[in-house]
Amino acid sequence: MTTYDLSTTPLREVNTALHAEGLSGAHVITRPAGAHNVAVGVDAPVKITIEGHVGYYAAGMNQQAEITVHGNAGTGVAENMMSGTVHVTGSASQSAGATGRGGMLIVDGDAAARCGISMKGIDIVIGGSVGHMSAFMAQRGRLVIRGDAGEALGDSIYEARIYLRGTARSLGADCVEKEMREEHLEELAGLLKAAGHEDDDLTAYRRYGSARTLYHFTHDNEY
Amino acid sequence: MCGIVGLHLRSPELHPHLGELLAGMLCEMQDRGADSAGIAVYGDPTWSPPGHSTVSLVEPDASPEEVAATLSATLGTPVAVLVRDVTYLLSAEADPEVLLAAARSAYPHVLVGGFGVDLAVLKGVGTPTDLAARWGLAGAQGWQGVGHTRMATESAVTPAGAHPYAVGPDQCMVHNGSFSNHATIRRELRAAGVAFDSENDTEVAARFVADRLAAGADVEEALTDVTRTFDGFYTLLVSNRDSFAVVRDAIACKPAVIAETDAWVAMASEYRALAHLPGVENARIWEPEPETVYAWTRETTREAALA
Numbered sequence A: 001m002t003t004y005d006l007s008t009t010p011l012r013e014v015n016t017a018l019h020a021e022g023l024s025g026a027h028v029i030t031r032p033a034g035a036h037n038v039a040v041g042v043d044a045p046v047k048i049t050i051e052g053h054v055g056y057y058a059a060g061m062n063q064q065a066e067i068t069v070h071g072n073a074g075t076g077v078a079e080n081m082m083s084g085t086v087h088v089t090g091s092a093s094q095s096a097g098a099t100g101r102g103g104m105l106i107v108d109g110d111a112a113a114r115c116g117i118s119m120k121g122i123d124i125v126i127g128g129s130v131g132h133m134s135a136f137m138a139q140r141g142r143l144v145i146r147g148d149a150g151e152a153l154g155d156s157i158y159e160a161r162i163y164l165r166g167t168a169r170s171l172g173a174d175c176v177e178k179e180m181r182e183e184h185l186e187e188l189a190g191l192l193k194a195a196g197h198e199d200d201d202l203t204a205y206r207r208y209g210s211a212r213t214l215y216h217f218t219h220d221n222e223y
Numbered sequence B: 001m002c003g004i005v006g007l008h009l010r011s012p013e014l015h016p017h018l019g020e021l022l023a024g025m026l027c028e029m030q031d032r033g034a035d036s037a038g039i040a041v042y043g044d045p046t047w048s049p050p051g052h053s054t055v056s057l058v059e060p061d062a063s064p065e066e067v068a069a070t071l072s073a074t075l076g077t078p079v080a081v082l083v084r085d086v087t088y089l090l091s092a093e094a095d096p097e098v099l100l101a102a103a104r105s106a107y108p109h110v111l112v113g114g115f116g117v118d119l120a121v122l123k124g125v126g127t128p129t130d131l132a133a134r135w136g137l138a139g140a141q142g143w144q145g146v147g148h149t150r151m152a153t154e155s156a157v158t159p160a161g162a163h164p165y166a167v168g169p170d171q172c173m174v175h176n177g178s179f180s181n182h183a184t185i186r187r188e189l190r191a192a193g194v195a196f197d198s199e200n201d202t203e204v205a206a207r208f209v210a211d212r213l214a215a216g217a218d219v220e221e222a223l224t225d226v227t228r229t230f231d232g233f234y235t236l237l238v239s240n241r242d243s244f245a246v247v248r249d250a251i252a253c254k255p256a257v258i259a260e261t262d263a264w265v266a267m268a269s270e271y272r273a274l275a276h277l278p279g280v281e282n283a284r285i286w287e288p289e290p291e292t293v294y295a296w297t298r299e300t301t302r303e304a305a306l307a
Helices: A011-018 A182-194 B012-032 B064-075 B096-106 B128-135 B182-191 B201-214 B219-229 B298-306
Strands: A002-005 A026-030 A047-051 A066-069 A085-088 A104-107 A120-126 A140-145 A161-164 A175-178 A206-210 B003-009 B036-042 B053-058 B079-084 B087-092 B111-116 B119-125 B144-150 B172-179 B232-240 B243-248 B257-260 B264-268 B284-286 B294-297
Touching: A002 A011, A104 A182, A120 A182, A140 A182, A161 A182, B003 B012, B003 B172, B003 B232, B003 B243, B012 B036, B012 B128, B012 B144, B012 B264, B036 B128, B053 B096, B053 B119, B064 B079, B064 B087, B064 B096, B087 B096, B087 B119, B096 B111, B119 B128, B144 B172, B144 B232, B172 B201, B182 B201, B201 B219, B201 B232, B219 B232, B219 B243, B219 B294, B243 B264
Parallel strands: A002 A026, A026 A047, A047 A066, A066 A085, A085 A104, A104 A120, A120 A140, A140 A161
Antiparallel strands: A161 A206, A175 A206, B003 B144, B003 B264, B036 B119, B036 B144, B053 B087, B053 B111, B079 B087, B111 B119, B172 B232, B232 B243, B243 B294, B257 B264, B257 B284
16 A cells, blocks of 8 residues: 655655556555645556545546545546546535546535536436536436535536435426436436445435437527 | 635634734635735734724835824824835724824825724735735734735736725725626716725725625625625625625635634635644535625624633
């Protein structure tokens, strides 16, 4: 196991080490003190543990790695993740999982505004609530919210699926509630299990997605 | 971009360390704005001596001795002048409005950084790290402080364009963001007789809040009025002689983090500015909700301390 103390080791040195060819094993980053860009761009089947709060874009562009943040994360945690897992034990700021293409982002606490904005295949499981405009223009992937959602959930959504246990303050344009069929219950059960919430009552969740009325220009869309 | 920081100390044991803690917060936010900076410190016994009122004059065109002599003669009571970089801190045993009027009358073209009975405002052009060193911020004491690191987007890089905007007695505002309808509101305030020092958007919000407070609103009402009147992106930190308040716009794209312990309440654009505060590892840390006013007062703080 390799340990990096961010109070004494420059961030660039740590990230460079995490980008080494053929990287393996477990890596621990201590005393991040809210630093930005911690463990970004990793592309290796490694385990990375960050002991403390991180700033912007932590674990961004992750591929393959299993990254745990023991603390809160700032703007854009796991943004554009391709594969692997990012787990935040605290809460996440705005744009968590933005534009993510694959892998899973788990936040045990809340996520702020624009969680899953423009998600393109990532799975996101939020233990608490999400802020306004979450899943804005989401294209693919699944967003599970165990708490409530702020205003305009799923605004201009394409084909992502949203599972919400609590209530949304409002739904965004073209986002509608959809039937929870057997395949959706199965899918939700799998996501909750992967995030450590297998005991949740699946029937308490509702599914939301696109009404598909914004896909093409029609005169009905005129103001 | 800009960065804002604020620290409201509940524990008197921390009062001697206010400047040191605030300097750490301010300098950590230098990455967010390095063209100018400003601070307001509440309760430093040297910068705003107890029993005196204090007025900050930024870049006065007269020597400190001359300013002291002129204003002492005008007021008929001794006016002391303490120089901190380009700011003169005037203090006298007089009503703050009286000291302010005398300073404005003697030096009508000089920028007033702030005024009150408990508040010292310092601002200038340069990096926050250099300015904090020149001010001797790390040695300051007090019960509350705020700071701003500026990356100018809509008005000149001058001391007048630097935050805080401390335009009402013991009031102070720092802002991370930009207002889009400030020109309209400035015109309305000017028409109502309010004078401005700069073309800065934040000054408009500060004068709007001061106007509401003077009309009898409390801080929460005044800031709720801000959310209804101003358009743009903002996280605002508004301090007063007895309060500390935070509000964000509806979109909430400008960052803000609040942390609270029994010993202090702190706010910053980013968590890293709070990472050195004592006991932060056990603090309650959260991101303020859009269009929600978060306010603390010294009274509730004292009650909390006694409880």
